[in-house]
Amino acid sequence: MDVPRWSGRDLEVISGLRQLGDATKPDAAARQRMRGAILGRLRHDDRPSRRRRILAEVLAAAVALVIALSGLGLVLSDRALPGDALYGVKRAGESAELGLAFGDSAKAQKHLEFASNRLDELAALGPSALVAYESTLADFQREAAAGTAELTRLATQGSGDELVQLRSWSLAQQAKLLAARPAVPSAALGRFTSSAELLNRIEARAQTLMARLDCFRITTTETDELGAIPESGSCMPPADTTPAGRPPVPRPVPPSREQLPARQNPTSATPVRPSSASVIPPPPSTQAPPAIDGPVIAPTSQRQPTTTTSPPPPLISVPPLLPGLPGVGIG
Incomplete structure (x- = not known):
């Protein structure tokens, strides 16, 4: 057949390619076999x-x-109380709260809150094992010391309001500890006594720091479990803080008006005091006029008119320009 733009050679090549494709096409059995293999692989991967x-x-x-x-x-x-199955969950929750607290002040408040919880547990223990009382009081001391150390550090660096809160907290915990005293076993009285002494130290530390908030030195460089130790010296600054060990120089006091020297005349170098012999007394019939200084003329002010009169100018006469006319006088 004749196809436009296709030569006979092109048509032969196309026919050969078609026959080759038909020869390489898989039969129906091969296609079914390949399909089964693909589906089996998909089921195996699923x-x-x-x-x-x-x-x-x-x-x-x-x-x-x-x-x-x-x-x-x-x-x-x-x-939950110490010894219960859920007590570990309670302590884990407290640790999570402490980790989520934002800021040093919030962490210190959490320590004091957990210490107060230990005393509540101590009052609710009742007839329990000795180890429960020992562990509860030990945890109370650890939490109370940690919170006190952090609050005292913040108070000495700020306004000191934390010391008032710390003292109120210590007084409240002393009442709780005293109320739990009858149920504490005799074997745990040593730990109970040390806890009471710790609360007394916390209250005394807060009072001492409150009394030294306005001092030159509030605390020393030494610390203990409750934080920085208060300074015991004078509130005044030491003498070695001034140069060469001298005390502070007092501020100069301005002289009073009575100590000021008399104003001198700027035009004279030294004032001349008239002697008593050169003073002429006024006549007895007349009174001396009051001494009144004349007006002082400023450099830019208008001069005042004088009272002296000047002589009139000389008369100038001009002869008449035309005969018969009178002369002219100027002056």
Whole structure:
């Protein structure tokens, strides 16, 4: 056949390619075999994915269950006491609260709050094991010392309001500790006594620092478990703080008006005091006129008119310009 723009050679090549494609085409059995292999591979690859999906769903459900149980455990452990099953959950929640507290002041308040919780637990223990009393009082001392050290540091660097809060807290904890005294076993009285002494030291430390807030030196360079130790010296600055060990020089006091010298005349170098012999007394019939200084003329002010009169100018006569006319006089 004749095809426009195609030569006979081109048509032969095209026909040969068609025959080659038909010869290499797989038959129906080969296509079915390849299809089965592909579907089998897909089914084999889908099994791990399904397992992973099921495992992820189980893990998500487990995590949700743990979160729900932990939240419920925190609620139920709020009243847990040392030795209870949920007491560890309660202490773990307190550690989380302390880690989430923002700022040194908030952390110090949390320490004092946890120390107060230990005394509440001590009062609710009742007839319990000795180890519970020992551990509770030890935890109270540790939390109270940590909070006191942080609050005293902040108070000495600021306005000192934290010391008032610390003293009020220590007084309240002394009342709690005294109320729990009857239930404390005799074997734990040593720890109880040391806890009472610690509260007394905290109150005394707060009072001492409050009394030295306006001093030159509030604390020393030494520290203990309650923080910086207060200075015991004088409130005044030491003498070695001034140059060459001299005391501070007092501020000069301006002279009073009575000590000022009499104003002198600027035009004379030294004032001349008239002698008593050169003074002429006024006549007895007349009174001396009052001494009144004349007006002082400023450099830019207008001069005042004088009272002296000047002689009139001489008369100038001009002869008449035309005969018969009178002369003209100027002056």
